[in-house]
Amino acid sequence: MQQAQFKIVFTGELMPDMPLEAVKANLAVLFKTDPSKVERLFSGQAAVIKSKLSSQEADKYIGALHRAGARAYKEPEHTSPTLSLVQTDEELAAAQGDNPPAALMTCPKCGHAQSHANECSTCGIIIEKYLARQAQLHESAAPQGASATVSPYAPPSANVSEAMPRHGDLKPFSVTGRIGRLRYLAWSLVIMFAATGLFGVAAIMMAISSTMGLICMGLIGIGMLVVSVQIGVQRLHDFGWSGWLILLNLVPVLGSLFPFVMLLMPGSREVNRYGSPPPPNSRSVKILAALWLLLIISGLVAALTIPALVEMRQGAGF
Template structure:
């Protein structure tokens, strides 16, 4: 007896809490296809995106699609059991088919009364089955998919990357809250060291020192923007929101949001989640927070002391005049 075969059917439904754009991005990476063809899969009509699979293979395809955000389903593939060779199994299959009053379209799965053509998608069933049987055994390796309904060129069973790659000097990818603090602290330390070299150069030549200082400041700004954009990507926000940091008052609140709001669970439209934080990242992030809190405490105590002097009528300038 022939082993049951299955197909994967998709009608555009999404998994819970998955955005349409995120699912389309994931499927484009999964199928190694462009967004235009992937968008056609979300028309709302049932589409068989993979056929003639064993049950284990169908389960693997289904799991990969579910991880990508597409709520596909597994159905028996009746067309795969059809044969172009006149065998005993084939003849018995034909007898059973003749006894049935209804049939499923081998392309779209539409159930209808037995007919030569599908009333839903319009295909000639016999020709479609023959073409499927031919292309499944001798499909050209280099032939591109001409329709969005063609079998994916990539193996759908491929695992999506568990974690994204880390790269400071890019606006692609994602970083979490602690890594954002750690990278920012390293950037500040590096800038402080380079500015020491700039000061030495300015002592030799003011013009050269000024040019070098401007170059260092521009470089620091570019890298800080790249780090900030990656942090926004981790939340699921557009990197253009970083422009809010140039708006007075709003910038302070927005920077706190970048530190507080957690990243997206799992992959989002900007890629896979970042790797787990290393010990070095945790130490640097803690040092950044300690320095930040120390600076805020110093400012608070200084302001409180100045306020006390002002209320007592004492001239605050005497604090800076030793010997009086």
């Protein structure tokens, strides 16, 4: 047995306390259509909203329409002609035969294909205004005479990069920059003199308080180590070497030779990746470096002669 089918009929009647404009807006949202097309439902004639529905499906449509504010009715299907929103296949074929498809155009901005119109239905531009604006921009971007032509052999009109300074800045308490051999010796001597004086003060404080004296000596030793590493890194930068190579001083055997490399090896005279060469040595730098060399030579001589003198005295019976 064939299942009974129903249709949804709407006559324009509204649910109680529902304004007409609100119902029209609700139906436009419900049918996902333009509000102007909903006006057909309020022409005073019975309109078929949906047909060929089961009883359960028809009840769902009735509930949705009632919630939208439109009083609709469920009626059994029959063959009597009524006004319907649903076009039959014959009506669609007749409509297409009467109105052949119009020639399409392409939007110059977004490329959307549509029938001829002044406005694009996708991006919303006014096509004539858009084309006029594009032509105006094209004319303004065109070169004004031969003066706009740039010769490929012309020099650049802007500086490619800033010129490096001839000499770099001195930064005693930093791991950036470069220093030469004499300045490395001079600064090392200053560190030694400063540490000697500070250790003397710490010794006096130790006589008063051993704890305070030990703390001061520890802080002085750490400070001396930090500054020594900083100037050592700058000395390595003068070669173009990484400052991490200062750790080679901790390697057995190599650590006893690497300080002589830092003292004797000349730095580069050109700009390297660590900056410009250090400034020329001042007179004070030269004097301090000479004094430091004198102390080193005196120490070496003493280290060689003192054991010999001790042996001579022991051999002489003193």
